[in-house]
Amino acid sequence: PAREMNPHLSADGASIAYGAIANDKREIYLWREGGLAPEKLCDDCGLMRDATPGMDKLLLQVGPPQHVEEMDVATRRLRPLISHPKHPVYGPRRSPDGKWVAFQVVERPTARVLYIAPYAADGPIPQERWIRVSDGVSMDRNPVWSPDGKLLYFLSERDSFRCIWAQHLDLEAGRTSGAPFPVFHAHTAVRNMMNIDGPARVNLTVSAGRLVFAMGEVTGNLWATDVAE
Numbered sequence: 001p002a003r004e005m006n007p008h009l010s011a012d013g014a015s016i017a018y019g020a021i022a023n024d025k026r027e028i029y030l031w032r033e034g035g036l037a038p039e040k041l042c043d044d045c046g047l048m049r050d051a052t053p054g055m056d057k058l059l060l061q062v063g064p065p066q067h068v069e070e071m072d073v074a075t076r077r078l079r080p081l082i083s084h085p086k087h088p089v090y091g092p093r094r095s096p097d098g099k100w101v102a103f104q105v106v107e108r109p110t111a112r113v114l115y116i117a118p119y120a121a122d123g124p125i126p127q128e129r130w131i132r133v134s135d136g137v138s139m140d141r142n143p144v145w146s147p148d149g150k151l152l153y154f155l156s157e158r159d160s161f162r163c164i165w166a167q168h169l170d171l172e173a174g175r176t177s178g179a180p181f182p183v184f185h186a187h188t189a190v191r192n193m194m195n196i197d198g199p200a201r202v203n204l205t206v207s208a209g210r211l212v213f214a215m216g217e218v219t220g221n222l223w224a225t226d227v228a229e
Contacts (some may be wrong), residue, residue, distance in 0.1 A: 004029075006203075011053035017041070017073075019048045027057070030073065041076055045069075050093045059092045059101075068092045068103060080124045082117070091142050091200075094119065095149045100171065101125065102133070102143035102152055112141040114154060116169070133167055133176055140180075141167070142199055144206050153183065153206055155199050161186060162193040164204065164211065184211065191217045 007018040014033040025044035033035075046062035046069065059081070066088035072080045075136040080088050090112075092103045101119050104112045109121055114133040117125045120197055134140040138158035145152060149171060156165040164184040168177040186192040193202050195216025205212040 006048050008048065008051040008055075008058075008089060010051070010055040015055040017048060017051055017055060017058060022070060027176065028060075028071075030055070041071065041073065042078075045071065049091060052094065052098065059094060061090060061092065063088065066090055066106075068101075075218070081120070082125055083221065093143055093145060095145045095171075096147055098150055100145075100149070102145065104141045107136055110139070111136050114140050114152070114167075116143075131174055131176075133169075134180070142202065142204060144204050146206055147208050153211070155202060155204065156180070157191065159185075159187075161207050162199065162202075163187075164213070165181055186215065189218070191215050 003021045005019050007016055009016050015030060017028065024044055027043055028041045028045060028048050029038040030041055046060040048058055049166070050059040051062050055153045056073050058073060060069050060071055060078070062069045067083035068081045068089055069078045071078050073109050082092060082101065084105055088106045089107065090104050092101055094101055099119055100116050102114065102116045104114050107113050113136040115128045115130045116133055119125070133152060138156055140154050140156045140158070143152050143154045150169055151166045152169055153164060153166045155162055158165070163182060163186055165180050166183050169182045170177045193199070193213070193215055195201060195218050196214060202213050
């Protein structure tokens with residue numbers, strides 16, 4: 001009896017990790033190929049946002065205050081990875097090569113700021129190593145890496161709709177390259193990414209030549225009836 005969500009597949013398709021809400025607690029489960037039942041990794045450890053290709057590490061959004069922790073699946077141990085002394089941190093995603101992490105910081109209620117930072121295997125990532133990706137003017141959030149790590153896709157409301165944008169990255173130089181550009185606009189009232197229960201439910205996923213995401217569709221019916229005089 002739980003609400004299950006946010007599934008993540010391993011690269012070989014043999015394991016799936018997912019979250020569940022039961023008794024107001026966020027649990028995380030792992031089901032391996034051939035297993036008779038999923039194994040519970042933790043009883044109340046936050047929202048799972050990403051997993052390594054081999055399913056050996058999980059990135060969790062924990063709070064309040066919202067911050068990012070990493071779980072070692074083998075030992076079940078958690079360690080702090082990304083936090084801010086004043087602002088919540090959301091939406092962590094590791095780069096395909098595992099060397100970088102992208103995330104968003106809520107610096108004010110009407111905007112989100114995207115950052116990338118080199119992954120740290122031995123402790124929290126120091127704030128001085130964070131690299132700012134967006135200008136902090138718009139609702140830019142939920143970053144996702146391209147398969148080659150050269151682009152960062154994200155949801156943005158900079159044109160008053162929730163659309164998919166991208167930013168070129170120069171990771172060798174540790175900076176962005178050029179200006180962000182639109183990838184997919186969703187400007188219709190009937191079907192768009194705002195007709196859905198929160199931006200996290202869009203679940204943008206990127207693979208070679210594909211973007212996969214959820215949209216909400218609003219429909220209606222017209223009825224007629226006889227009115228008694």
